Amino acid sequence: MSEPQGCGAPAGGAAVPASASSEAVIEGHVTRAGTPVPVGYARLLNDGGEFVAEVPLGQDGGFRFFAAPGTWTVRVLAPGGVRADQTVTAGYGRRTALEVTV
Amino acid sequence: MSRSDVLVDADWAEAHLDDPGVVLVEVDEDTTAYDKGHIRNAVKLDWKKDLQDPVRRDFVDRRGFEQLLSERGISNDDTVVLYGGNNNWFAAYAYWYFKLYGHRSVKLLDGGRKKWELESREMVTAVPQRARTSYQATVQDSSLRAMRDEVVGAIGKQNLVDVRSPDEFTGKLLAPAHLPQEQAQRAGHIPTAKNVPWSKAANDDGTFKTDDELRALYGDEAGLDFSKDTIAYCRIGERSAHTWFVLHELLGQPRVKNYDGSWTEYGSLVGVPIELGEAR
Numbered sequence: 001m002s003e004p005q006g007c008g009a010p011a012g013g014a015a016v017p018a019s020a021s022s023e024a025v026i027e028g029h030v031t032r033a034g035t036p037v038p039v040g041y042a043r044l045l046n047d048g049g050e051f052v053a054e055v056p057l058g059q060d061g062g063f064r065f066f067a068a069p070g071t072w073t074v075r076v077l078a079p080g081g082v083r084a085d086q087t088v089t090a091g092y093g094r095r096t097a098l099e100v101t102v
Numbered sequence: 103m104s105r106s107d108v109l110v111d112a113d114w115a116e117a118h119l120d121d122p123g124v125v126l127v128e129v130d131e132d133t134t135a136y137d138k139g140h141i142r143n144a145v146k147l148d149w150k151k152d153l154q155d156p157v158r159r160d161f162v163d164r165r166g167f168e169q170l171l172s173e174r175g176i177s178n179d180d181t182v183v184l185y186g187g188n189n190n191w192f193a194a195y196a197y198w199y200f201k202l203y204g205h206r207s208v209k210l211l212d213g214g215r216k217k218w219e220l221e222s223r224e225m226v227t228a229v230p231q232r233a234r235t236s237y238q239a240t241v242q243d244s245s246l247r248a249m250r251d252e253v254v255g256a257i258g259k260q261n262l263v264d265v266r267s268p269d270e271f272t273g274k275l276l277a278p279a280h281l282p283q284e285q286a287q288r289a290g291h292i293p294t295a296k297n298v299p300w301s302k303a304a305n306d307d308g309t310f311k312t313d314d315e316l317r318a319l320y321g322d323e324a325g326l327d328f329s330k331d332t333i334a335y336c337r338i339g340e341r342s343a344h345t346w347f348v349l350h351e352l353l354g355q356p357r358v359k360n361y362d363g364s365w366t367e368y369g370s371l372v373g374v375p376i377e378l379g380e381a382r
Contacts, residue, residue: 003298013304039219040219040220041187041188041220043306046268046269050268050299051265051299051301051302052267052278053267053278054189054271054301054349055132055188055190056132056135056216059138066277066325068275069272077216077220077306078220078309079219079220079221079222081220083306085220085319090255
């Protein structure tokens with residue numbers, strides 16, 4: 001068994017490698033006028049709107065979640081009161097990619 | 103215990119970050135966050151490198167904690183203000199540590215790093231130089247920490263609060279959704295546990311909900327019996343430290359323990375009962 005990584009992410013953004021086919025990966029980037037937004041947070045909500053996870057955006061505005069099959073909402077929070085929601089469907093062995101513009 | 107004894111807001115932190123008796127300490131799940139920028143004069147604690155024993159699965163011991171704080175220039179008389187990302191969950195974990203080892207004045211910055219960043223408050227990269235101290239820790243306060251036998255004995259008797267996400271509680275996921283799915287041998291939850299995801303205690307901006315909202319969340323909605331002892335757990339004890347903070351420090355429940363072995367230990371134990379699906 002590998003070392004527990006805690007209840008949190010080892011690093012901001014999309015630094016966690018996604019390789020296993022058993023993962024249902026949701027990932028993406030946040031940009032403003034074509035430029036990455038490095039300060040902000042991506043939250044994952046389940047199909048009932050309940051909070052499931054949150055990661056800080058990476059330097060490239062990136063984020064990644066390891067979810068389960070189903071419908072999820074990604075909520076992006078950024079300075080200036082920015083709050084942007086996108087709904088996605090994830091499945092095992094698949095990467096669901098999102099581009100979020102704020 | 104009142105809220106002002108254990109929480110400060112961002113305005114307070116901004117006004118006191120140069121005070122000699124106040125030390126801001128950042129503790130993040132993302133251990134690189136501090137290096138990218140932090141509140142001026144804040145020092146960093148790394149939850150994994152600094153707070154965990156490098157060999158055994160356990161905390162740094164008393165001596166190790168003393169060495170750590172001495173090296174960071176924190177003295178027994180300082181007011182320590184902890185903050186971090188993701189609704190302060192790792193900051194709350196560190197808060198619990200400071201309490202375990204008897205630090206007198208420790209507080210959380212309400213909203214943590216996230217609220218500070220979203221409000222575009224000042225962040226710097228300069229690392230403060232603090233003179234070494236001779237920190238003295240107390241013996242670990244066992245009234246705040248639950249071990250596995252006690253947890254098994256608490257089934258059906260005490261409040262067990264599983265603070266993981268509903269999908270982890272029911273057994274659909276083994277880890278939070280922003281981590282690879284690994285760890286415990288079995289999925290599910292401890293029988294008789296109530297599922298109150300830790301994040302329900304926080305607003306979107308990371309601040310804690312009001313006492314009335316929190317009391318309703320754990321009492322009326324989840325059905326905790328406030329007259330009983332309580333044990334909180336998650337996967338490795340960090341999210342549940344956040345819930346421990348809510349129940350013990352904000353709501354003033356007298357007997358609340360954090361089970362830091364949590365699901366990575368319980369879900370790998372041989373022979374203990376496990377429940378799948380919704381709470382019963």
